Amino acid sequence: MEYTLLIVLLPLLSFLFLGLAGKGLKPRVAGYIGTIVLAIAAGLSYITAWHYFTTAKVDGVFEKWTPLNFRWLNFTEHLHIDLGILLDPIAVMMLVVITTVSLMVHLYSLGYMHGERGFQRYYAFLSLFSFSMLGLVVATNIFQMYIFWELVGVSSYLLIGFYYTKPEAVAASKKAFIVTRFADLGFLIGILLLSFYTGTFSFERLTSGDTSLFAGAEGLSFMGCSVMSWALALIFMGGAGKSAMFPLHVWLPDAMEGPTPVSALIHAATMVVAGVYLVARLFPVYYLEAPDVLVLIAIVGAVTSLYAAIVACVQTDIKRVLAFSTISQIGFMMVGLGVSGLEGHEGLGYMASMFHLFTHAMFKALLFLGAGAIIHAVHSNEMTRMGGLWKHLPITHLTFLVACLAIAGIPPFSGFFSKDEILAATFHFNPVLGAVMSFTAGLTAFYMFRLYYRIFWNKATHHDHAPHEAPGSMTVPLIFLAAVTLVAGFIPFGKFVTSDSADYIIHLDWVVATISVAIAVIAIGLATLFYRKESSIPDRLATTFRGLHAAASQRFYLDEVYLFITKKIIFNGISRPVAWFDHHVVDGTMNGFATLSQRLSGSIRGFQSGQLQQYVMVILLGALLITVLVVFI
Amino acid sequence: MNISIQETVFFALAAVIGLFSILTVTTKRLLRSATYLLFVLFATAGIYFQLDYAFLGAVQLTIYAGGIIILYVFSILLTNQQADEKLERLKNSKVLAGAVAAVAGAGITLFLLLAHPFGPSRLASGEVPVKAVGTALMGTSKYQYLLPFEVISILLLACIIGGIMIARKR
Amino acid sequence: MDYSNFIYLKEELSLIAVIVILLLYDIFGSKKSLNYFQPVACLLVGVHLLLTCCPARAALAIFGDTPVADQVNAGVYPLLSGMYNLYPLGSIVKSILAIGTLIVFLQARNWLEGERTIIRRGEFYLITLFTLLGMYFMIAAGNFLLFYLGLELASIPMATLVAFDKFRDRSAEAGAKYILTAIFASGLSLYGISLIYGTTGTLYFTDIPAALTGSALQVMAFVFFFTGLAFKLSLVPFHQWTPDVYEGAPTSVTAYLSVISKGAAAFVLMVILGKVFGPLVEQWQAILFWVIIATITVANLFALRQQNMKRFFAYSSISQAGYIMLGVISGSTLGMASLVYYVLVYMFSNLAAFGVISIIEHRSGKETIDDYNGLYSTNPRLSVVMMIALFSLAGIPPFAGFFSKFFVFAAAVEEGYYWLVFIALLNTVISLYYYLRVVKSMFINKNESAIAGFRSDGYTRLGLVACSAGILLLGLLSVVYGEIHHYSLGW
């Protein structure tokens, strides 16, 4: 299995090559190189997947394979960072997802980014991202994951800021990086705590179910929660940052300033699910050591997904809608993990979550790429500049529709299956939570079709040039992904990826399925009513629920809160006083010494009067004084 | 109360020294100051004589009274157009400071001097023979002072050269 | 009468010979031949140096394997029944002083060959050598009488040197201030000596310690005596004459005064404190402790805002005296070696600085720090010499001053004077500030009307080169310190 190394390494080589020599290459050549490398990586992933899923099952359980592991940095004899490749069902699944979506995006970008300044740089960054993401998913230990986690963050930063002359893009990239960095701080502290008590970073050891590993943390608690809960909650914080969980999601909508294919790859399909992947990776630890954190995860996931769904209903920038939709869907995945158990049927949530991750990657990438095609056609992100595009962009329209149906949870599209499992697991866990999630699913269907109608139907906008369908390099990925979306639901996912690596036979929970489909259909119906044609209903609703609408379109003022924290508290409240303190107090003290000496020097000046007799008197008094002091004291 | 001649002489000398010392430093006329100094020096010579250090007294008279005072008088006359020019009036503060310093110094010194248990007086009268003085000045053994004698001659030479160098007109 | 002992007074005798030759030359030399007075004087001092030369071991070869040589090697050898002490470290110090004098002579040319001073040229060399001879006697003295005479021989003619530019008001004023203060201080000192005599009954150094009881009067006597040397060393509070005199005196004289006179006094003070006042060690250490602190601190504070270079160096030299005293206070072998070494290094550094000041003063008449602005652009070499001198004074490696400072600090710390050294060290920071001020004006400040570039004469250059070499090499060549330490006496 050593060839799996190539999957990770090839994009790196491509990055280095394009980064160093890219300037000398023709843009097209650079693009081809990147794409071909990714294609090879994708091919290798498929082989790996096939190989793994066919041979790794021993006694009905998938074994973990570690084809490569070498020591990279020592901390102590036992604690060291290794770099290596760990293959288990989720890793392999992620390999497939990432290489697939990435390949599609590479391909798509050939057309989409054509003629852009910095084309080579773009491909270099894409390769860097692919490398980092692949490295992340195959990490053998939590620190390797952290390493690639950071690299992913940087690639995301670079790609969001790709149009670096655009102030919004720069601000967005900065924001994305800092917010996730802040979350990563939690991740890091979590790692420190975890490794301090367990003495290992290795996933294999951590997830082996060996509770003696955690004996050191037994009975230790801080503010009412056990130390392990803290550690795992902090690690989840890292995941929440990357996966844009409430309230750390603020960077994701802004990240849409990046090129649309990048949004598809990073901010929809792959990087943002890293948090989910992290929790899944450590799931046994969570389940055994900190079940309370799992509840937290479920709640955070639910809140996030509801919140994002509400906000998505009123956004007018199509990429923002998709961004909030992504946040919402990741919330679903988190909820799935949070409500899951470890063994057998208890593990439904886990399985469903992973399944949803898979399907979502495909259809969300499809949505973004579709959005890209639309933007490519009309040169705008705003819904108001669109409408009636179905006849101009037939392929885009159809594939987009497929994706919308999938995300709305209409059978037989893939989203239905995965989301349904999550809902089932949630209802099983807690009916209230289930209801909330079902409502959210309804909202999802509503806003997706709002989006769909307002782009493709509704009132047609006048365009100077008639919008035209994108070139083949862009449509092929659309079609491919649409095809996957159509069939992915029928993959027997339980055979491959489960919480205990054993087979899980999926039983469709008909009650839940029926309800959710019904809700989805009603929601779609409402959307059709509101947005199929130009209608005054939305405006009237907006005026009726003025407060809610305003709050939702301002994303419930969370950005303002962040701005307040950064500008007012950190910048003006801490940094400025600190700088002032440094300049006036610390520095002032040092300068004070100098001034003091000078003053002192000035004040004793008169002492040297130039009068001979005074000098002599001082000599005499000096001698007398010394005498008196020595003799009488 | 039986006051011997020695004591009478001493008290007379002490009175002269005390009085004229103070007058020397307080009189307003420079020339008088030199004259009073001369009296003090005479009285000092008297003390040497009383101590039976006649040689010392003679030297005192010749070098100090005969030599140095003349030098002073000449230079006073040389530097003052009106030979007997009054000294400028002093600021009281200055005088006070000087007085305080001097009195304090005298006080401390006297206190320590008088408190110190000097050994028993081993006073033995008898003139120091000049021959002994001469021998001591030419000898190299202990309590003989050939080397200092040579050194002071060099010192005198140096001072003569230096003094001439400064004092001559060119 | 046994005069054979006089043969061992080789330093003094040869110096007297030099003086006599120069005196005769000055009196009988033709006007033309007197143009060579400086080279001849330098040459003679050089010969004197060679004859009495410093590396004591080599010098001892003159004695062969006589008993004297052995005893000298072992420590002090009293001559003339204890009136005069022959000891290797004394000879080393004398040689150091002679080297310093030679350098002063080399640097004096610019000034002495001037129109107004040229006729007094001979006197300068003569009187300087007289004072040097006085210091020799101070160093060698084994009796307060000889010591006193040496002290006077070293200071009274010095006054005429200070007033050498007698038509310059400032020089004359400085001379008057110097002589009057000197006489007063020596008067106090003499009073102290008289009391020491009165309480101990002897003036011989070797006999005094046994009779010292530490009574109050003896302490006072000591303090009064100490005043005389403290005056020469310009320790606070006996220092106030220093800046005035240094500023007023001709620069070469200032150099001589600040280095040779001070160095001799420091060494003698240590010798006397150790040898004579050993029983009063607690008292004089306590006195020195506070005097050192006062000296370094006050001098540094004053130096901070000086504008005139000579005045500035006066304060600098006061504070340096404070550092020298660190060697004295330790009263140890290490302390004495460090003190001598410090004096040696300080001599080279200060003479280099004064050499530069002197030549600049002579060529341009400028002597304030601001006048030095931009000096590097016009006179790079002089600036560099000045800079290394300043760095050496400030104690910056690799210049010798670093080593000498380190050793005196080490000596003081060895005796447990941590606080004292701490304060001294903090003061080095202040002193660095004002030394850097000069460096700054030379190297950093820009000046449209910087002192014009010039070439100095060969003698001055030789002097400066010697100083620079000393500053650069003394620290790196440990043999110098090793040699001094080898002969250092501890108590």
Place this chain on the structure above:
Amino acid sequence: MNFLSLFVLVPVLMMGGLFLAKTLKQIRVVAATGASLLLALAVGLVFAYLGERAAGNTAEMLFTAKSLWYAPLHIYYSVGVDGISVAMLLLSAIIVFTGVFASWSMGFLEKEFFLWFCLLSTGVFGFFISIDLFTMFMYYEIALIPMYLLIGVWGSGRKEYAAMKLTLMLMAGSALLLLGILGIYFLSGESSMNLLELARAYIPAETQYWLFPLVFVGFGVLGALFPFHTWSPDGHASAPTAVSMLHAGVLMKLGGYGCFRVAIFLMPEAANELAWIFIILTGISVVYGAYSAIVQTDLKYINAYSSVSHCGLVLFAILMLNQTAMNGAILQMLSHGLMTALFFALIGMIYGRTHTRDIRELGGLMKVMPFLGVCYVIAGLASLGLPGLSGFVAEMKIFVGSFMHADTFHRVFTLVACTSIVITAVYILRVVGKILYGTVADEHHLTLSDANWYERTSTIVLILAIAGIGLAPLWLSDMIDGSLLPIIQNVKL
């Protein structure tokens, strides 16, 4: 002649060569040759050292040599290296090498500049090869004083004030240090200045308690220990490029190295007992520096405060007294040295072109000078601890190591220190965003040229080094680890 002494000899010879050099070209040739020679020596030393170790030489110091210098105080000229000094020497050589190229065109007084530069290098190299307290201290001071003129003459802005402040503060530090060294010498009862011998001697605990702060603060001033760091922002801001590089890159490391080699190594008991005080101070340094950096508008000030933060981390880690953290501290020294040097080099290049360092007047430089822009981003990423670059390795070692400390106090402060990585990201990205991205702020900047060959040389060498450490840290960390052992054993008593 010991191999190591060449490190001192070469700069001295360079000074000789410079002294003789007449033309600018000759000066450059001398400087470049010497610097390359030093770099080659350092690389050679690394291989020689690793070779010796591989051959099973377990002596504490390798390539030792000593000869008596000042017998009365037992001062030897004694040299020797362990893994840590080897690493520091390599760092110094790299920085000196790149510094020479960064100051390729000073414009005036090149000869003097390089003379001082070489003197500075002499001090730095000498410091790292010394194992005698006296010579160490001597080299330390040799390295300090050239700063005054280098900043004063060739600097910019408030250079005189800055130079004076820097010199005086550092000298005040070295004054404390001197007292500490003398105290160690006289109170250890060993009559030796040799570090190894002193380490074996026992300094009484109550003595250690007052000597340790002296030495630690003495070196700490140079290591920008709060609140004695204020020389650093002004000093760095005013210094010419190469000097900032050398100063932040190497000179500040003298502080850390000294704290570690003298304070901790010789006075382990006090280190154990008093560490908490300094942990608080350094912890403040770390966070405080970072927060201060956020609001600065001058590029150099930002980096100077960033240095305060990063160097604070070095001292912080040293005080944790365990192997991992100390190893991290050494790595952080290397890493910070390299990346700060890179930063200052780049800032110098930007300043040389735009004549401003105010981030409010800069913008969009990525478009104008892409090479410098990319390098700046890399430096920034290294600074905020991106994996694959050196900063990450060092910081992780420090954090993991510090967190392994048994005391909760230490762990809490570790968490405090950890927060700096976020703040670092804030100010780094703020700068990058302001000056590199966006639209070009000043249309005059549009015509500016990108880096030329010598500038490229220095930046590329630095980036290679940064990436080299970042990608393959194990050999370095192992090399250091081996040498840390005696120190750790001493500390654990």
Place this chain on the structure above:
Amino acid sequence: MEGLHLEYYLVVSAIMFFAGVYGFITRRNLLAVLISIELILNSVDINFALFNRFLFPGQLEGFFFTLFAIGVSACEAAVAIAIIINIYRNIRNIQVKNLQQLKD
């Protein structure tokens, strides 16, 4: 001389000494200052003679010291007067207050 104690003489010399000191500090004319110094030196001379005679009559140490000190004070006076006269020639005045050019 049995009735005369050493202390009597010492008091006299001390008075002379400090009279000289007082004069030195307060006199306005350089020559007057110099005259005061003579008092100081003279009192010291007396001291030496006294101690020798009263306490240590065995050797003539104090005696000789006095002798040499008289010579030295003559030298001092000579040089000082030369310098003062030089000042007089320069500025036609020998008031102490005129010696204040150098200060600060």
